[in-house]
Amino acid sequence: MGILAHVDAGKTSLTERLLYAAGVIDEIGSVDDGSTQTDSLALERERGITIKSAVVSFVVGDVAVNLIDTPGHPDFIAEVERVLDVLDGAVLVVSAVEGVQAQTRVLMRTLRRLGTPTLVFVNKIDRSGADGERVLREVSERLTSSIIPMGAAGGLGTRGPAFTPFGADDAGFTARLGELLADHDDAFLAAYLDDEKPVSFERLREELEAQARRALVHPVYFGSAITGAGVDALMSGISELLPAAEGDAGGPVSGTVFKVERGPAGEKIAYVRMFSGTIRVRDRLRFRQDEEGKVTAISVFDRGSSLRRQAVSAGQIGLLWGLGEVRIGDTIGVPRPTSARRYFAPPTLETVVVPRPADKGALHAALAQLAEQDPLINLRQDDVRQEISVSLYGEVQKEVIQATLANDYGVRVMFRETTTICVERPAGTGAAVEIMGKEPNPFLATVGLRVDPAPAGSGVRFRLEVELGSLPFAFLKAIQETVHETLSQGLYGWQVIDCTVTMTHSGYAPRQSHAHATFDKSMSSTGADFRGLTPLVVVDALKRAGTTVHEPMHRLSLEIPADTFGSVLPFLVRLRAVPRTPATRDATCLIDGEIPAASVHELEQWLPGLTRGEGVLECAFDHYEPVRGTPPSRPRSDHDPLHREEYLLRVQRRVTGRREDG
Known part of the structure; x- marks a missing residue:
């Protein structure tokens, strides 16, 4: 289970309260004092924010919960992304004071897209300014309308708040619950509308559990991580409404590495969520296609801490030692179809x-x-x-x-x-070919490539128009890998995205030797020939296609005092923002639009002064847009195949018509 939230919504404090309520810890730590279980890094304790995801465990009844506390600050969204693939369910924390914030919307939108069963916990009901009804409206309007409050919050803004769960005797709750559940299931709708046989509360509860586990509805709880109000009800919801992990401990090994850290002696430690099978100490594991490693030690999370064990099985999270080449995102054993996806925007x-x-x-x-x-x-x-x-x-x-x-x-x-x-996209189609033995190609290799534009968001695809067996696999792999490496820097130095690269020509010199002597690389093609030639063909094809530079654009949402609109609008225009028609509500002006990522930081710095400190800004990456005017460029960090002679001198220390060993 993951705990996710906008920064400062209180998810790390909630984690502490859950561990305390489950009997794992005897004293609740404080984020402000730097004494929490999951913020273990010195920097986290110093700054009072979560920077790295952390795992703890506890038991609710007969359900073992592996809880992953994730960062809330948008600068560390990559930590959240790595966790999403290993979750069975999530708790999204919302502040009862600040309400739905920018990161809350990003997280919930992603959880819904993934179909991750999610409970909502409205925290900080003890704080001054807490407003449960307002937050419920915001959750319904900005996150999802498929919510059901599971109880009533009382004593908001006091030191003694309370959460009273609804039950079978609350007619308003059962009516709201029945109507919500009927929206998602036709069979239940028919039963609900049958006046002769009213749906029992037990039937309502069963359907709620089924739909919550399918991420169709999202139960909402209120409480306070500081006082403990509402936490017992949330724990019941976690065990009853989130799905238990599936997986056969006796099946084939399948797991995902979602975190890597270094131990005291510099050894690499991999955090692995097990979906199937069992890994034991001394097992040899395959990962990332052709990598392999031997497990030298295992720890398994159990009741608050990680303990050394001889094995880790399906449904558990384990720490593995001995996999020196393992990386975040690697699949251990059998791949899962949902792995290696991008959920959030890349760094801009x-x-x-x-x-x-x-x-x-x-x-x-x-x-x-x-x-x-x-x-x-x-x-x-x-x-x-x-x-x-x-x-x-x-x-x-x-x-x-x-x-x-x-x-x-x-x-x-x-x-x-x-x-x-920025990024580059092909402006059209371009093709190039270098034939072995023909000037100016100095390599023992033939490579022909065509670059075509592809739809936005499709990435880079490599395909063949040559026969699969026309080239040894090692050479084909060298070409494919080098194509991707070369496209990391286009004509202007930016990564080239959204294109299809098709291999149109291929050729090589078979392995040869002099009079049955040893292999002679001057007469035979090697992988180095294809790795050296491919960048020249790629950039030649790109030159013929042309590329356009695109800059990252953010969605912009501003809430400002209506009387400051006259000073804010010209500033937005100066920052190259494109605001849409504003809307006024009471004394507040709402502005939506787009703004270049390059301008966001300046807007954040100037907004308080322009709005008397009352402006609220939400920004999130949305898309790439062509740069107007002169395209910005970035210096290349490779051997620069755009300049052929210099490239050849650097790569092989050979020029056209002369071949030397280097």
């Missing part, structure tokens, strides 16, 4: 990391370990300029990377100015 910002001269050598190793734990920081090494760039979701993430490098690795760094990550 990047920055260059600048170390002290004495730390240059240690920086790359430190960042490489951080990239193991967060692959979306996308390390980008520029050997020509001796620079390393990282991708970001926001400025807070940059501060956390800086502090982590200093605290955990002793590496002090500064950052260049944060810039926006």
Whole structure:
């Protein structure tokens, strides 16, 4: 089960309260004091926010719950994304004071798209300003209308709030519940409308359990993680309304790695959710197609902590030691059809990391370990300029990377100015071919490729127009991998997306030797020939197709005092935002529209001053849009196949018509 929320909604405090109520801990920790179970990193305790997902476990009745506490700050959305594939259900936490916030909407939209059974917990009913009815309206209007309050909150805004569950004797509740359930099931609708035989409360409850487990309806609970109000009812809901894990412990091994960390001695530890089968110490496991590793130790989460065990089975989360090459997202054993999907937007910002001269050598190793734990920081090494760039979701993430490098690795760094990550899309179709033995191709390889535009969001697809057996598999794999690598930097230096690359020509020189002597690579094609030639063909095809640079655009939602509209609108226009027709409600003006990602940070900085501190901004990545005017470019960090002669000198130290070993 995952606990998800907008930052500061109180999900880590709720995790503490659940562990306390289940008898796992004797004292409730505090986020402010840095004493919670799941915020174990020094940086998390210092900042009072969750940065890394953390796993704890407890038991409710006869149900064992593996709970994953996730970050709420949008800069760490990648941590949430990695968890989504391993959840059976979720609890979405909403503040009774702040209500539905930007990240709440992003999370619920994703949970609904995935069909993840989700309970909603309205937290902080003890806080001044708590308003249960308003929050219910916001949940219904902004998240989903398929909700049912499971009880009534009392004493809001006091130190003694309470949550009273509804029961069979509450006619209003049973009527609302019956109508909601009837919306999703025709058979139940017919039974509900049968006046001669009224539906019993037991039947209503059974249908509620069935529909909640299918993510058709979302029960809502009210409470306070600080006082404990409503937590017992929520725990009952978790055990009764969220689906139990399925999976055969005796079946084929199938699991997903959703987190990787390093132990005290630098050893790699993989967090694996098991869907099927059993893994035992000393088992050899296959992952990521052709990688393999031997499990040297296992820990399993049990009643609040991880304990050393000899095996981990279906339905459990385990820590595995010994898989040195494992990465986040890897499938252990049999793949699942839902794995390796992208749920949230990619990072849209990047920055260059600048170390002290004495730390240059240690920086790359430190960042490489951080990239193991967060692959979306996308390390980008520029050997020509001796620079390393990282991708970001926001400025807070940059501060956390800086502090982590200093605290955990002793590496002090500064950052260049944060810039926006653009992408390129093919403007048309382009084809190119290099024939083995014909000028100016110096490689023992023939490669022909065609690049075609593809629909937005389709990614990069590689396909064949040559016969499958016309090229050894190793050479075909080398071409395919190099195509994807080369498309990470297009004509303007940005990643090329949404295209189909078709292989139209292929050829190679079979393995040959002199007079039955050893293999002679000067007469025979090698994988290096295809890896060296393919970038030249890709960029040639791209040049013929042309590319357009697109910048990331965010959805914009602004709530401002109506009398500040006259000062806010010109500022939005200056930031290249495209506001739609505003709507006025009471003394509040609502503005929706689009804004370039590059302008979001400046809007966040200036909005309080423009709106007397009353403006509320919601922004989330929406789409890429062609750049108007001169396209921005980014320096290449590879051997630059756009400049053929320099490329050939760097790659093989050979030029047209001359072949040398290098």
